[in-house]
Amino acid sequence: MAGELGGQGFHDALVILGAAGVVIPAFARIRISPVIGFILVGATIGPAGLGALAGDHPWLASITITDRERIEPFAEIGILMLLFGIGLELSFRRLWAMRGKVFGLGGLQMMVTGFLLGLGLLFGLGLSAPAAAILGLALAMSSTALVMPLAGTASTTGQIALAILLLQDLSLVPLLLVLDAKSSPDALLQVLLGGILVIGALLLIGRFLLWRLFAQAARTKSPELFLAISLLVVMLASLATGSVGLGAVLGALIAGLLIAETDYHAEVEVITAPLRGLALGIFLITVGMRLDLAEVLAVWPQLIVATALVLIVKALVIFSLLRWRKNRRGTAVETGLLMASPSELTLIVLASALAAGVVSASTAAFWTLVTAFGLTLTPLLAAAGRRMARRVDPQALASGVSDTSGVTLIFGFGRVGRIVADMMAEHGRPYFAVDGDIDCVASAREQGYKVIFGDVARGDAVERFGLCDSAALVLTMDDPVLTVRLSREVRAACPDLTVVARARDGQHAAQLYKAGATDAVPETMEGSLQISEAVLVDIGVAMGPVIASIHEKRSQLRAQIREAGQLAEEPALGRRR
Numbered sequence: 001m002a003g004e005l006g007g008q009g010f011h012d013a014l015v016i017l018g019a020a021g022v023v024i025p026a027f028a029r030i031r032i033s034p035v036i037g038f039i040l041v042g043a044t045i046g047p048a049g050l051g052a053l054a055g056d057h058p059w060l061a062s063i064t065i066t067d068r069e070r071i072e073p074f075a076e077i078g079i080l081m082l083l084f085g086i087g088l089e090l091s092f093r094r095l096w097a098m099r100g101k102v103f104g105l106g107g108l109q110m111m112v113t114g115f116l117l118g119l120g121l122l123f124g125l126g127l128s129a130p131a132a133a134i135l136g137l138a139l140a141m142s143s144t145a146l147v148m149p150l151a152g153t154a155s156t157t158g159q160i161a162l163a164i165l166l167l168q169d170l171s172l173v174p175l176l177l178v179l180d181a182k183s184s185p186d187a188l189l190q191v192l193l194g195g196i197l198v199i200g201a202l203l204l205i206g207r208f209l210l211w212r213l214f215a216q217a218a219r220t221k222s223p224e225l226f227l228a229i230s231l232l233v234v235m236l237a238s239l240a241t242g243s244v245g246l247g248a249v250l251g252a253l254i255a256g257l258l259i260a261e262t263d264y265h266a267e268v269e270v271i272t273a274p275l276r277g278l279a280l281g282i283f284l285i286t287v288g289m290r291l292d293l294a295e296v297l298a299v300w301p302q303l304i305v306a307t308a309l310v311l312i313v314k315a316l317v318i319f320s321l322l323r324w325r326k327n328r329r330g331t332a333v334e335t336g337l338l339m340a341s342p343s344e345l346t347l348i349v350l351a352s353a354l355a356a357g358v359v360s361a362s363t364a365a366f367w368t369l370v371t372a373f374g375l376t377l378t379p380l381l382a383a384a385g386r387r388m389a390r391r392v393d394p395q396a397l398a399s400g401v402s403d404t405s406g407v408t409l410i411f412g413f414g415r416v417g418r419i420v421a422d423m424m425a426e427h428g429r430p431y432f433a434v435d436g437d438i439d440c441v442a443s444a445r446e447q448g449y450k451v452i453f454g455d456v457a458r459g460d461a462v463e464r465f466g467l468c469d470s471a472a473l474v475l476t477m478d479d480p481v482l483t484v485r486l487s488r489e490v491r492a493a494c495p496d497l498t499v500v501a502r503a504r505d506g507q508h509a510a511q512l513y514k515a516g517a518t519d520a521v522p523e524t525m526e527g528s529l530q531i532s533e534a535v536l537v538d539i540g541v542a543m544g545p546v547i548a549s550i551h552e553k554r555s556q557l558r559a560q561i562r563e564a565g566q567l568a569e570e571p572a573l574g575r576r577r
Contacts, residue, residue: 012065015045016074020281038281039376042288049293068289071282078283079344080252081276082145083169084234086162087256088269095257098163105160105321106167113140113317117310131359135367137175138350139310141168141343145283146378150338157334160322164339169249172345177245179352194244199254202237206258214264226264226271233259283344290347290372299366306370311381315340330389337385341374407432409470411456411486412477413444416502420474421449434465457482462493472498475517480508484515491516 023037043049051064065071118136121127127135144165151158177191210233217225234255241251259265296303315336322332347368354364408424410417413435424431433451435441441453456465456477467473467490475483483501490499501517503509509520537543 012071015063015065016071016282016285019045019285020278023281036376036379038284039288042285043291043293046289048289048291065289068286071286074279075283075286078279079145080234080238080248081272081279082148083249083252084256085269085272085276086148087253088260088265092257092261098159101160101163102166105325106164108321109164109318110137110140110167110171112321113314116313116317120309127363131353131363134175134179134349134353134358137171138346139342140314141345142314142339143341143343143375143378144169145280145344146375147338149280150379150382156331157338160327160331160335161339168343168345172247172348175349176352179356179358191245195241195246198240198244198246202240202254202258206261210258211262214262218264223271226267227275230259230268230272287344287372287375290368291376295369299369302366303369303373307374310342310370310374311340329392333392334385334389337381337388340381341378342371344375346371406430406471408472408474409434409465409467410474410476412475413440413449413451414476414478416476418444418449420476456486461486462490467497468494470497472500475499475501477502480504484511487512487515487517
């Protein structure tokens with residue numbers, strides 16, 4: 001059957017999808033990053049794991065992958081989709097505002113880290129000067145594919161990491177050009193000129209044609225058409241930049257930036273999210289396949305020492321640069337540990353250096369192993385960084401949010417969020433608001449509201465905003481799925497926290513109660529009650545009895561909704577009255 005439907009490629013796709021179906025829910029249940037799960041699965045089912053036994057045990061062939069090269073193209077698509085997702089969360093305005101960090105902080109990090117690592121390789125291992133320089137710069141890179149999903153782009157740490165990673169991604173182009181035996185100043189000039197023309201053409205197309213395509217898709221109300229157009233834009237932009245030597249990843253980033261400037265970026269982000277997550281999982285599985293247990297055991301002392309030295313040098317350099325630039329100690333610690341491991345781009349540079357004869361096969365194999373091992377440690381380093389940041393800088397969260405102990409947090413700052421903030425201020429209660437619309441945040445801050453920019457849908461909101469220490473959480477976003485998910489996550493982590501959520505209707509309110517919300521307020525119900533109150537007063541009924549009856553009716557309706565959500569008697573909600 002597999003042969004009829006595409007042979008080994010179809011088989012590999014089934015294995016990967018099956019692995020994703022097991023890893024994501026299993027590791028989510030035990031509250032461990034699925035990143036580690038994907039890497040471990042890759043090491044287990046890959047050609048260096050159970051795949052090596054498939055010849056002697058044919059039944060293993062159905063659940064293993066025996067040739068890593070076959071799924072490498074899918075891993076590259078995963079990286080493209082990741083850069084596309086980053087572009088969706090940015091905009092040209094935000095990117096322009098980050099130019100100082102990208103070329104200043106990012107450039108310093110690459111030069112200082114590459115220089116120090118290169119010196120160690122030159123004098124410590126006796127590599128040639130060209131090999132030490134190239135390998136030092138390659139190891140100075142950090143993993144965009146792992147760091148950004150862990151950090152997001154809303155926190156201070158995530159914004160700093162993004163600036164450094166953008167410079168590293170851009171630096172891949174000149175590095176590969178240097179390694180190309182045929183490269184020359186003329187070739188570099190040709191790439192630059194071609195890049196300017198291609199990027200200019202993409203910007204013009206995005207400015208005048210892209211919104212028309214998505215407008216037509218919106219009229220059809222077809223999610224499939226949205227997805228198809230999004231993938232088409234990513235692939236065409238990646239092919240265009242790749243054809244002139246700039247690299248396909250830059251094209252994917254530009255595609256995301258172009259769509260981010262349209263009114264349809266939120267819809268595209270939601271529709272493409274599952275595909276981006278799956279593509280990233282495939283990439284992580286290929287990283288795991290590079291971990292050959294036999295090779296690791298043969299060189300484990302050298303592997304541990306080399307990995308530790310790379311991690312220490314990178315973490316100290318990033319920490320020092322951030323402190324020099326007056327960043328908080330906690331932010332510097334978290335960012336340094338988060339970005340200490342090598343990158344998937346390191347593997348690309350190593351392969352090119354081996355092909356160009358700059359490094360030997362044994363050197364390339366060893367540092368490939370170091371890179372894969374370091375990538376496996378990234379989620380652990382990120383978690384350690386968050387914990388250490390809170391210890392060394394307890395007065396501020398690494399996300400840039402001040403201490404939220406005793407403060408009411410408001411997620412979403414549209415019309416509903418503003419009214420809640422006004423009422424909190426009226427009664428002298430401290431609050432802090434978070435919203436993902438930068439224009440809304442800027443406008444609100446100008447008017448004196450305490451609000452910051454942040455995407456609560458990404459990362460661990462409980463840790464980023466210190467929810468368990470806050471007085472209450474108010475969810476006012478007009479996103480029913482996200483509101484239910486946050487209610488469930490917050491209740492699991494903070495059983496005693498008061499969570500009040502905005503609901504679209506009674507059915508949505510019942511879902512929120514089931515997810516753990518203390519109170520869910522349906523807009524339709526409140527609107528009906530206010531209309532009833534206004535009508536009764538206007539036709540001459542006394543205000544006192546009207547208000548009493550409205551309160552009684554509200555309590556009755558909430559009781560019915562709780563019963564529908566089957567939560568009336570569940571003590572695990574931890575509701576505070």
